Amino acid sequence: MFKIKKQKSAKKNADHKTRQSTTKRSSDHQALQRLVDAKAATKSGNFHPMKPRGFETNGVITLKRRLQFSAATAYVVSAQDIFNVMGGCNVSAVLNVPDYWEFRLKKVELWSWLTTFGTPVAAALQDLGIDSGENDFNGRATLVEDVCNSPDFPAHVKMLPVPTTPMGSWHNGAAATAVQLFKVFAAANSVMDLTCELVQPYFFGENQYTRVVVGASVGTHTCLGINTGTGNIVLGVTNG
Numbered sequence: 001m002f003k004i005k006k007q008k009s010a011k012k013n014a015d016h017k018t019r020q021s022t023t024k025r026s027s028d029h030q031a032l033q034r035l036v037d038a039k040a041a042t043k044s045g046n047f048h049p050m051k052p053r054g055f056e057t058n059g060v061i062t063l064k065r066r067l068q069f070s071a072a073t074a075y076v077v078s079a080q081d082i083f084n085v086m087g088g089c090n091v092s093a094v095l096n097v098p099d100y101w102e103f104r105l106k107k108v109e110l111w112s113w114l115t116t117f118g119t120p121v122a123a124a125l126q127d128l129g130i131d132s133g134e135n136d137f138n139g140r141a142t143l144v145e146d147v148c149n150s151p152d153f154p155a156h157v158k159m160l161p162v163p164t165t166p167m168g169s170w171h172n173g174a175a176a177t178a179v180q181l182f183k184v185f186a187a188a189n190s191v192m193d194l195t196c197e198l199v200q201p202y203f204f205g206e207n208q209y210t211r212v213v214v215g216a217s218v219g220t221h222t223c224l225g226i227n228t229g230t231g232n233i234v235l236g237v238t239n240g
Helices: 001-046 078-085
Strands: 060-069 073-078 089-090 094-098 102-112 121-127 143-148 154-159 180-186 192-197 231-236
Touching: 060 078, 073 078, 078 102, 078 180, 078 192, 102 121, 102 180, 121 154, 143 154
Parallel strands: none
Antiparallel strands: 060 192, 060 231, 073 180, 089 094, 102 154, 102 192, 121 143, 121 180
16 A cells, blocks of 8 residues: 555656646746747837837828719719818818818719619719820729619619729829819719728828818818719718
């Protein structure tokens, strides 16, 4: 009996030493990994024990606007139209200034519903503003279209602008606000969503684009549909 107990005790001690050794190796590995991560972060400029982390002074935000069409529309949308749709603050009775420094379109989506049985309804988006010369090094023009001939499903198209084309580029109002971005073909009662990325003006100053308004209340925020709101409005905001 004495020998059996001794063997069990020896085995128990061996198991305990093994667990201690495993725990120590795991702890050493974790400490080494923390050291490697700290060195990598320091080398990349993201971490230093004696200074705060860097931060972006003026981040990008995403904003969506929805337009509703009261009439059939075939219209070329410009950068100026997007400035108006995104909206701004009336700094005087006759002057509206955007609330952001610059914008770029991230997605355009359009739905058109059947209004008369037997008369198909079309919806289309066309990328514009491509190089007018023989060669185009900025991207390729895109046309997406759909047709609705049933009241159950609307015609539905969407476009994700290419960043190297005017439609997907940044616009800050400094020049060329009349540049053509895309063309929209929409039936009456269509709905179009515009999703934009905006850079706020807290670091750069106010946008250089301004819009003339009439009899506005100072300090109010207003938006305006495309083509100065002809046949469409921006939903959920004050139009004017």
